[in-house]
Amino acid sequence: MYKLLGYWFAPVTLTVFFGLNSLMATAQTANEDKNGNGGFIEASFAFAALDSRFVDAPQHFGTLIDIRINYQWNGFFIEDKGLSALGLPGLGYNFYSDPTWTFDVYLSEVHKGIATDYSDTINNEQSGLIGINPRDSDNRLGLRATHYLDETSALRVLFAPISSLGNHDTHLALWYGKTWQYFNANFHTTFSAQFDSSKTLNYYYGVSESEVSDKFTAYKAGSGMTLGAEFGISYPLAKDWVLESSLKLTRLPSSIYNSPIVAPKIETFAHISIVYVLF
Amino acid sequence: MAWISRGFVKVGCYISLAYFVGLSHLVLADTPMQATSTNELRIQPNTCVSLHRDQACFVNLKMSWRAATSNNYCIYSSAQDTPLKCWVASTQGVLTQQFGTDKILHFYLKLEKSNIALAESELKVSWVYKKQQKSRLTWRLF
Numbered sequence: 100m101y102k103l104l105g106y107w108f109a110p111v112t113l114t115v116f117f118g119l120n121s122l123m124a125t126a127q128t129a130n131e132d133k134n135g136n137g138g139f140i141e142a143s144f145a146f147a148a149l150d151s152r153f154v155d156a157p158q159h160f161g162t163l164i165d166i167r168i169n170y171q172w173n174g175f176f177i178e179d180k181g182l183s184a185l186g187l188p189g190l191g192y193n194f195y196s197d198p199t200w201t202f203d204v205y206l207s208e209v210h211k212g213i214a215t216d217y218s219d220t221i222n223n224e225q226s227g228l229i230g231i232n233p234r235d236s237d238n239r240l241g242l243r244a245t246h247y248l249d250e251t252s253a254l255r256v257l258f259a260p261i262s263s264l265g266n267h268d269t270h271l272a273l274w275y276g277k278t279w280q281y282f283n284a285n286f287h288t289t290f291s292a293q294f295d296s297s298k299t300l301n302y303y304y305g306v307s308e309s310e311v312s313d314k315f316t317a318y319k320a321g322s323g324m325t326l327g328a329e330f331g332i333s334y335p336l337a338k339d340w341v342l343e344s345s346l347k348l349t350r351l352p353s354s355i356y357n358s359p360i361v362a363p364k365i366e367t368f369a370h371i372s373i374v375y376v377l378f
Numbered sequence: 379m380a381w382i383s384r385g386f387v388k389v390g391c392y393i394s395l396a397y398f399v400g401l402s403h404l405v406l407a408d409t410p411m412q413a414t415s416t417n418e419l420r421i422q423p424n425t426c427v428s429l430h431r432d433q434a435c436f437v438n439l440k441m442s443w444r445a446a447t448s449n450n451y452c453i454y455s456s457a458q459d460t461p462l463k464c465w466v467a468s469t470q471g472v473l474t475q476q477f478g479t480d481k482i483l484h485f486y487l488k489l490e491k492s493n494i495a496l497a498e499s500e501l502k503v504s505w506v507y508k509k510q511q512k513s514r515l516t517w518r519l520f
Contacts, residue, residue: 135513137508137509137513138509138513138517139507139508139509139517169509169517171513178517180517245516247515250515251515253516253519253520255516255520274519274520276515276516276519276520277519278515278518278519280429280433280434282436282478283427283428283429283435283436285429285430285433285518287519289519289520333429333518334429335427335428335429335505335506336427337427338425338427338504338506339506340506341506376506376507
């Protein structure tokens with residue numbers, strides 16, 4: 100169903116985007132630098148491979164269509180990077196900014212839902228979870244600080260204690276990222292560490308008594324650290340087109356290694372994409 | 379039948395007229411080529427695209443020139459005062475060179491030891507993401 104919707108949306112989206120492109124580009128040029136307003140919207144057409152964290156997930160290789168939005172207006176911003184970076188949407192308000200520091204109030208999805216009908220997964224990544232009760236996505240409100248080390252690297256910290264799940268616990272994340280240019284190719288690499296409490300990890304990766312079956316034995320997860328590393332390359336093909344590729348590795352917390360819900364300790368995602376940039 | 383033959387005549391007139399107009403156009407178009415053969419400097423490609431605003435854009439540029447009369451010619455760029463290359467007693471030449479720039483570059487064909495540009499071309503610089511450095515850095519990374 101989602102696949103069909105994707106096929107239907109693709110030409111519609113492209114038609115709208117191509118049609119709006121010149122109009123939006125004109126508007127963007129007029130105001131992008133006066134107060135930091137501006138951003139971009141882009142559509143990505145990817146060939147992707149995924150070795151999912153979930154048990155009995157098929158090894159995927161297929162095509163994906165992805166829309167990304169990054170826009171900032173008078174301090175308010177929206178970020179949705181699709182499959183790139185964390186792949187989690189967020190919005191917020193930037194209340195302090197100087198050449199080396201920015202501070203934001205940030206509302207973001209920090210963990211995707213599991214076993215829900217609307218889980219935003221890649222194809223049938225969670226098809227092995229039949230019998231597991233649905234887990235909602237964890238949307239959190241917190242403070243985010245970014246420190247620009249120089250023109251090409253930055254350090255970011257997110258402290259998000261307020262959760263839509265009602266957990267009174269801590270989600271703490273730290274990222275370091277660096278970009279560099281070699282001729283017209285742009286490379287980037289990021290390293291991340293995210294701490295989640297036992298309450299959160301147990302919500303997603305624990306198996307309660309009501310879920311116990313031959314396949315899913317009872318399991319209680321503790322707190323833990325998720326580590327991530329990404330390496331990517333972007334190459335401009337034309338004024339509105341970019342060739343992109345990246346490899347992302349996510350090492351799951353050791354406290355959930357033995358959870359019946361997960362299979363590999365490291366989740367791997369790789370893609371090569373053609374990106375059309377609306378503006 | 380008369381209207382048919384009149385029709386043929388009319389069509390014939392139009393065809394003849396079109397033919398002569400076309401021919402004269404060709405003749406007229408050829409005339410200045412033979413008479414003046416204007417100096418020209420062509421570059422390929424004429425636009426360089428980088429990913430982010432203000433980033434240096436790198437391009438392997440092919441510059442080809444031709445001149446009406448044989449002489450000593452040089453190609454200059456707006457990025458440097460010294461010539462990129464000079465040719466002795468030539469009417470044409472080709473130069474391929476790599477450039478890295480974040481600004482529009484102009485290229486000039488000049489006579490050696492002259493400051494007058496006989497022909498000119500422009501390398502435009504364009505970028506995919508137009509947002510300023512700071513936001514695009516984090517948007518790209520995280």
